[in-house]
Amino acid sequence: MEAFYFRRLDVYQNAKALSRFICQLIRNFPADERFGMCNQLRRAVMSVPINIAEGFGRFSSKEKAHFIEIAFGSLTEVMCELEICLDEHYISQEEFNDAENKIMLVAKQLSKLRTSVLNNGDSIYK
Numbered sequence: 001m002e003a004f005y006f007r008r009l010d011v012y013q014n015a016k017a018l019s020r021f022i023c024q025l026i027r028n029f030p031a032d033e034r035f036g037m038c039n040q041l042r043r044a045v046m047s048v049p050i051n052i053a054e055g056f057g058r059f060s061s062k063e064k065a066h067f068i069e070i071a072f073g074s075l076t077e078v079m080c081e082l083e084i085c086l087d088e089h090y091i092s093q094e095e096f097n098d099a100e101n102k103i104m105l106v107a108k109q110l111s112k113l114r115t116s117v118l119n120n121g122d123s124i125y126k
Helices: 010-026 037-055 061-087 093-125
Strands: none
Touching: 010 037, 010 061, 010 093, 037 061, 037 093, 061 093
């Protein structure tokens, strides 16, 4: 098995792209949110690719799936936080829509990856 297989996964690449997108968005937030919503969003969105990577550092399919689930949970946290940011007018409707489309893509990919890991075990990584 390749040591850092996760780097070849589309979901990992898309999760990293989402992280860059969100980090770019929060640069325009009010200064008083730097340690509030900015920090929370940054931590949540970065948790997605990090948990994908950590899962692929585990040996059992069950552990891999667990970290994919954690990544999915972080993704739903990002969605909630972005809705709050939209309500607070920190982001525009267009920015929200762009983020939501990126989030939906990663969510679908995570769901498929989890199913694949649980159904096929480690055989898909060799």
